Amino acid sequence: MDHFQHIDGALHAEGVPLADIADTVGTPAYVYSTATLTRHYRVLAEALDAQAPLAGRALIAFAVKANSNLSVLATLGRLGAGADTVSEGEIRRALAAGIPADRIIFSGVGKTDAELTFALQTGVRQINVESGPELDRLERVAEATGIRPDIAIRVNPGVGAGGHAKITTGGGGDKFGVPVEEALDLYARAARAGHVRPVGLACHIGSQILDLGPLRDAFAVLADMTRRLRADGHTVRVLDLGGGLGVPYEPGLTPPDPATYAAMVGEAMAGLDVDTLFEPGRLLVANAGVLLARVIHVNVRPDGRRFLVLDAAMNDLMRPALYDAFHPLVPVRDAAGVKGPYDVVGPVCETGDTFARARTLPELLAGDLVVFKGAGAYGASMASEYNSRPLVPEVLVSGDRFAVVRPRPDYDTLLGRESRAPWLAD
Numbered sequence: 001m002d003h004f005q006h007i008d009g010a011l012h013a014e015g016v017p018l019a020d021i022a023d024t025v026g027t028p029a030y031v032y033s034t035a036t037l038t039r040h041y042r043v044l045a046e047a048l049d050a051q052a053p054l055a056g057r058a059l060i061a062f063a064v065k066a067n068s069n070l071s072v073l074a075t076l077g078r079l080g081a082g083a084d085t086v087s088e089g090e091i092r093r094a095l096a097a098g099i100p101a102d103r104i105i106f107s108g109v110g111k112t113d114a115e116l117t118f119a120l121q122t123g124v125r126q127i128n129v130e131s132g133p134e135l136d137r138l139e140r141v142a143e144a145t146g147i148r149p150d151i152a153i154r155v156n157p158g159v160g161a162g163g164h165a166k167i168t169t170g171g172g173g174d175k176f177g178v179p180v181e182e183a184l185d186l187y188a189r190a191a192r193a194g195h196v197r198p199v200g201l202a203c204h205i206g207s208q209i210l211d212l213g214p215l216r217d218a219f220a221v222l223a224d225m226t227r228r229l230r231a232d233g234h235t236v237r238v239l240d241l242g243g244g245l246g247v248p249y250e251p252g253l254t255p256p257d258p259a260t261y262a263a264m265v266g267e268a269m270a271g272l273d274v275d276t277l278f279e280p281g282r283l284l285v286a287n288a289g290v291l292l293a294r295v296i297h298v299n300v301r302p303d304g305r306r307f308l309v310l311d312a313a314m315n316d317l318m319r320p321a322l323y324d325a326f327h328p329l330v331p332v333r334d335a336a337g338v339k340g341p342y343d344v345v346g347p348v349c350e351t352g353d354t355f356a357r358a359r360t361l362p363e364l365l366a367g368d369l370v371v372f373k374g375a376g377a378y379g380a381s382m383a384s385e386y387n388s389r390p391l392v393p394e395v396l397v398s399g400d401r402f403a404v405v406r407p408r409p410d411y412d413t414l415l416g417r418e419s420r421a422p423w424l425a426d
Helices: 018-024 034-049 070-079 088-096 113-122 132-144 180-193 212-231 258-269 283-290 319-323 413-416
Strands: 005-009 009-013 029-033 058-063 082-085 104-108 126-129 150-154 196-202 238-240 273-278 289-300 306-310 329-331 340-345 354-361 370-372 394-398 401-406
Touching: 009 018, 009 029, 009 306, 018 029, 018 289, 018 370, 018 394, 029 034, 029 283, 034 058, 034 070, 034 258, 034 283, 034 394, 058 180, 070 088, 070 394, 082 088, 082 238, 088 104, 088 113, 104 113, 104 150, 113 132, 126 132, 126 196, 126 238, 126 394, 132 180, 150 180, 150 413, 180 196, 180 212, 196 212, 212 413, 283 289, 319 354
Parallel strands: 029 394, 058 082, 058 273, 082 104, 104 126, 126 150, 150 196, 196 238, 238 273, 306 340
Antiparallel strands: 005 009, 029 289, 289 306, 289 370, 329 370, 340 354, 394 401
16 A cells, blocks of 8 residues: 555645645655654554564664664654664765664675774664674774674575566575575684674575565474574574565566565474564555656657657656566546557666556646656665766655655765875866
8 A cells, every 4th residue: 555646637646645745845856754664663563463483572763774864764754663784884874874883784795894883883773694704803803992783694595586586585595694504613713702792593595576485494404403493502693584575667567565474484483482574665665665756758659659758867867777576656636538558768878778668647748747656765865967867855754744755965975075196187
């Protein structure tokens, strides 16, 4: 469910006509709904709390990479969310948004020593260690700083899942985590070293997962490892179960609902007596955001093919070019006329700057406004300034109010970030 609906023929974000935002902010622009963010978080939180093994012991740590806007993070943080981060910059964003350090998880396969030092000095809740070399470096950093962090060993369970090969993270050939036996050895080694405190295991097998089977299998691996570690005398009090639950981008997709997911997790965690961490990203924000764009013109070829050329491009919304991802395209104003196929493209000088081929749409003309739905996750956070196009602004709506929460930079700002080499200054 989202809060982008047509009212009297005009698409609104909650109580705000999107045409008003376009008039004020220009296009393209990302627009986020506070009501949708709130609903999605609460539905998941209530589903987890309804399961006895999870009640009062689950932290939802939002995956900051999905949408790193400070106002989005602050909205979720005020609801009780933590933050799953993968860089020093993301830790700083979470802190700036008001999320306390004891609700921040630091993940990622390539943490630098400087980032590890920052995480320790900040006092993040947990560092997820993803390899033997990383554990070695973290132990040295911890010894040098005199700070002993809580860590979890990220397991690669050999169970990969996700909506695309590039977002599958738990298969044997993926770069994330370590195999089961190595993870057990690393846990024991960390406990012996004394510079870090191993408290649990972590696992994340992919994104846009539509079948609970792989998740169930991965959680069973973690449960078995927990029992093995405890049998060897180790303390295991936290299981980080990652994120990855899919959303219905396309018509007909029916991902598992949060209640069904939570029931499966409750079964998997029964009898383990552990705190649980969850790292949802797109589940919370995908359908809470749209990319608002305007038709530049319609280019009709002699063979009848119609190119719908928008002012939004692949650098604004990378997912279709990167993953062949589907996003519904909806006119802001109810459109009349005969429906027909369009190739929906942007102005960037790449054939890959194509959002859809032969997409059936109502008749659209130059100047019409459209939105890409489901764009709240991995949209603005993956955007670039390719072709020297300024970053897309971001707008947050709450009821009948809206605010620009990241402005569109002007060209002076864009160019002002660079300087000429001294020998080119004249």
